[in-house]
Amino acid sequence: MEQKITELTGKDFDSVISGADLKKIYAGRRERLVQIMREKNIGAVVFEDSEDKRDCAIRYLTGHPSDAALIITLDGFSTLVPWDENLAAIKAHADKVIPSTKFDRDNIRAASEVLKNFSCENPTVAIPPETTFIRHQKFVDALKGWTVECKEDSIHTAAKNMRARKDEYEIACTRKACSITSGMTDEIIRMLSDGKIHTEIDVALFAERRLRELGCERTSFDTLAAGPERSFAIHAFPGYTNGSWGQSGISLLDYGVCFEGYASDCTITVARGKLSAEQTEILDLVQKAADECLKLYKPGKPIRDAVKAADDIFAEKGKSMPHGLGHGTGLEIHENPFVSTRSPETKLFESGNIVTLEPGLYDPKLGGCRLENDVLITDDGNCVLTNSRIFRM
Numbered sequence: 001m002e003q004k005i006t007e008l009t010g011k012d013f014d015s016v017i018s019g020a021d022l023k024k025i026y027a028g029r030r031e032r033l034v035q036i037m038r039e040k041n042i043g044a045v046v047f048e049d050s051e052d053k054r055d056c057a058i059r060y061l062t063g064h065p066s067d068a069a070l071i072i073t074l075d076g077f078s079t080l081v082p083w084d085e086n087l088a089a090i091k092a093h094a095d096k097v098i099p100s101t102k103f104d105r106d107n108i109r110a111a112s113e114v115l116k117n118f119s120c121e122n123p124t125v126a127i128p129p130e131t132t133f134i135r136h137q138k139f140v141d142a143l144k145g146w147t148v149e150c151k152e153d154s155i156h157t158a159a160k161n162m163r164a165r166k167d168e169y170e171i172a173c174t175r176k177a178c179s180i181t182s183g184m185t186d187e188i189i190r191m192l193s194d195g196k197i198h199t200e201i202d203v204a205l206f207a208e209r210r211l212r213e214l215g216c217e218r219t220s221f222d223t224l225a226a227g228p229e230r231s232f233a234i235h236a237f238p239g240y241t242n243g244s245w246g247q248s249g250i251s252l253l254d255y256g257v258c259f260e261g262y263a264s265d266c267t268i269t270v271a272r273g274k275l276s277a278e279q280t281e282i283l284d285l286v287q288k289a290a291d292e293c294l295k296l297y298k299p300g301k302p303i304r305d306a307v308k309a310a311d312d313i314f315a316e317k318g319k320s321m322p323h324g325l326g327h328g329t330g331l332e333i334h335e336n337p338f339v340s341t342r343s344p345e346t347k348l349f350e351s352g353n354i355v356t357l358e359p360g361l362y363d364p365k366l367g368g369c370r371l372e373n374d375v376l377i378t379d380d381g382n383c384v385l386t387n388s389r390i391f392r393m
Contacts, residue, residue: 165352220263267372
């Protein structure tokens with residue numbers, strides 16, 4: 001699979017997306033999950049996505065985008081219980097779809113009804129580890145004859161871990177999102193050069209409109225546009241204002257798009273006009289960290305090696321980076337693996353990971369610089385999916 005992924009460039013990712021057999025893709029993911037259920041001796045699993053707690057595992061396993069319960073049994077049978085049955089008719093791929101109205105919009109009742117006629121040697125059902133104690137007790141009361149398991153190292157954790165290594169369809173969707181983002185970045189710089197962008201609002205609202213014109217669902221997170229007066233913040237608050245952007249000094253734009261659920265995440269820095277020696281040093285150090293750390297984004301390399309390389313580059317000049325070096329992206333903007341000291345010492349980059357590389361430095365007086373690109377880890381190295389850079393104007 002990885003070799004084909006390495007070659008996925010240009011129009012190839014469009015052909016992968018248009019030719020995808022989604023029913024087969026989602027069934028294959030569920031079968032891999034069922035294999036883990038067998039290993040853990042779990043008879044059934046319940047996933048829930050709602051306004052109370054979002055879980056994109058349901059989208060990952062069925063294609064249904066939100067607000068549903070999903071029950072998968074050890075025999076591999078999947079039952080989706082969506083809040084919006086019309087949307088499910090278009091988007092969902094499951095063995096059976098039963099509208100939640102059939103269960104009075106009660107996911108616990110739905111699980112009880114679905115599982116009452118299913119038997120296995122070890123009737124243990126895994127429910128989301130975030131489930132409250134009171135709700136756990138309601139599951140226990142409703143699922144007579146079943147042992148209700150609610151713990152951290154669960155099937156739900158396994159589903160998250162599966163998503164760390166993308167399959168060909170996921171990579172194609174992410175590459176599409178990144179391609180759209182890169183094109184928008186080029187447009188933004190052209191508009192800035194032509195005097196069509198002056199404020200944080202200008203650039204943020206351009207992105208909001210343009211991504212939808214290009215077929216994306218939404219921004220992958222709230223856009224952060226910080227002009228020279230606010231670029232010192234890691235994540236500007238509020239996300240954007242009517243303040244100047246891209247004018248004299250250092251400005252940041254941290255944004256991304258969602259295509260078929262899959263996120264891009266990039267940050268560009270615009271340095272305009274005459275800068276001080278200290279500001280130039282910040283830009284140069286961030287660029288150096290990005291260049292050197294990219295060499296370590298390779299399969300089999302310890303994740304912490306890249307983190308240490310960035311820290312060492314900054315420490316040599318008496319500076320430190322106040323955030324991680326990167327994170328996985330996918331159906332969530334932050335997902336495994338995390339490229340930071342949070343990562344276990346033994347954790348390695350793997351082919352199929354899509355991770356950000358985002359060194360940054362920030363100073364209340366000088367402003368801040370961050371350079372963030374999305375990087376696909378391939379069989380024999382990496383492929384940078386976005387075209388973010390430090391624009392010196």
